[in-house]
Amino acid sequence: MERHGGEVDHAGKKDQRQPRQLEGAHQRAEAADPDASYTARLLAKGIDTVCKKVGEEATEVVVAAKGREREQVVYESADLLYHLTVLWRAAGVSLEEVAAELASRRTPGEGGS
DSSP: OEETTTEEOTTSTTOOOOHHHHHHHHHHHTTSOTTTOHHHHHHHHOHHHHHHHHHHHHHHHHHHHHTTOHHHHHHHHHHHHHHHHHHHHHHTOOHHHHHHHHHHTOOTTOOOO
16 A cells, blocks of 8 residues: 555555664655655654644544544554654654653553553
8 A cells, every 4th residue: 555655654564664663764764855755755844744743643543443443543543653753753752762761651560561
């Protein structure tokens, strides 16, 4: 499935990249031609545009969940995670920082859930 200006759809089954791999792809996209890369175009438009897109995707996840549309929740969640990783890039935040913050919130003896 193609999306985002010809890039492989990040929610599609053909592209099951993990956030760490997306992080590297976003770094490369910063130097790419915005006409050829959806990610480069988002980053070039700036943090406000990226934030708006994250908000839109989050709303789509909520609407799908409220409608009990399981497959759509999965699809929109993948879009949200993709756009969230773009936001992290635009904000200068790394996956490691987010992971460390999550780890710091665990209470002793908690099983990780």
